Amino acid sequence: MVAGPKLDFVGASETIITVSFTPLLSHDNYLLEWKEYPQKWDIDGQQKSINAKEVPRSGNNKLLTNIEGLNPGTTYTLRLKVVVAVNGEEPTTGRPSPELIIDTEAVSCTPKPSQCLIL
Secondary structure, eight states, X not given: OOBOOOOEEEEEOSSOEEEEEOOOTTOOEEEEEEEETTSOHHHHXXXXXXXXXXXXXXXXXXXXXXXXXXXXXXXXXXXXXXEEOOTTSOOEEOXXXXXXXXXXOOOOOSOOOOOOOOO
């Protein structure tokens, strides 16, 4: 069974994590899964379908994707699976990629720099 490509961390904000991966030449459909650490995949895991033909690519031909609506200051575990369809049967998934563990940023109470314009 085909394993999902390795996920690379691109960035994180308070509620969004951005990752990239190099798609396999033999597959276009993937399932990005995430959960809060250390919750269980089968109970708390969430997922997002990715079609390699519909997702923007970076300069090095990697696919970029976001996970949105996350909790600030929280640790998440992410993994990627290849979606495999065999002769019109119900699609199945391959083995998961290595897990990537990422923290979202905490909400900041520090004032942001402001700019003044005197006329």
